[in-house]
Amino acid sequence: MIDIYLFLIYSVALIGVMLVAELAYRFLHMPTEWSRKIAHVGAGITALTYPKYIDNHWIVLALTLSFTLILFISKKLKLFPSIFAVERKSSGELFFVWSTWLLFLLYITTGNKIYYYLPFAIVVFADPAAALIGQSFPIKHYTIKGHQKSLGGSITFFIFSLFLTLFIIPAIDLDSIKTILFAIFFSIILTMVEAFSFRGVDNISIPLVAIILLKLYFGFL
Numbered sequence: 001m002i003d004i005y006l007f008l009i010y011s012v013a014l015i016g017v018m019l020v021a022e023l024a025y026r027f028l029h030m031p032t033e034w035s036r037k038i039a040h041v042g043a044g045i046t047a048l049t050y051p052k053y054i055d056n057h058w059i060v061l062a063l064t065l066s067f068t069l070i071l072f073i074s075k076k077l078k079l080f081p082s083i084f085a086v087e088r089k090s091s092g093e094l095f096f097v098w099s100t101w102l103l104f105l106l107y108i109t110t111g112n113k114i115y116y117y118l119p120f121a122i123v124v125f126a127d128p129a130a131a132l133i134g135q136s137f138p139i140k141h142y143t144i145k146g147h148q149k150s151l152g153g154s155i156t157f158f159i160f161s162l163f164l165t166l167f168i169i170p171a172i173d174l175d176s177i178k179t180i181l182f183a184i185f186f187s188i189i190l191t192m193v194e195a196f197s198f199r200g201v202d203n204i205s206i207p208l209v210a211i212i213l214l215k216l217y218f219g220f221l
Contacts, residue, residue: 014053017042044124085134092200119210126160161187
């Protein structure tokens, strides 16, 4: 019964985030890229609370399947232009939803919350910050496989990733050269992954690469 309540509470919360983004788009005439980021960050912050209240990955899987269906139908029927009315082709919202469950499953399997919190926090905060700052303050553009990127966005992504890594890794000792060097290396690699990921693939490629690097890091400790 508790599992059903949790599923319903989180379903309402996530739908509420989508509605807030839609209202901002329709009544505040917010650009779609910004309303998408509201939905992205809002849903991400909601999902970051999963480990605190949920101990069963089936609940997260049920949420994932439900919102995959909702997003698929909404995209086909053009119900949420605040999320889907973008010129570029992107399946980022679906990758985002599924990366949540994959990271949560890994956390449940290993018992190590950092495998959930750090990769997902980078997707939730660093990725949209890089996109918005890169668009608002395009310091210098560069092109990878026909896709335009911004140096300002990449720098922003690196800074956010570095800060989150140093903040989230447990029992961190800022005097530890090993930890600081890992955080820098980790952030550089993920910044490169973000630069080479297109059409929303970064919502899944960043967590997967982050998990590999974290596994290697903890394996050598």
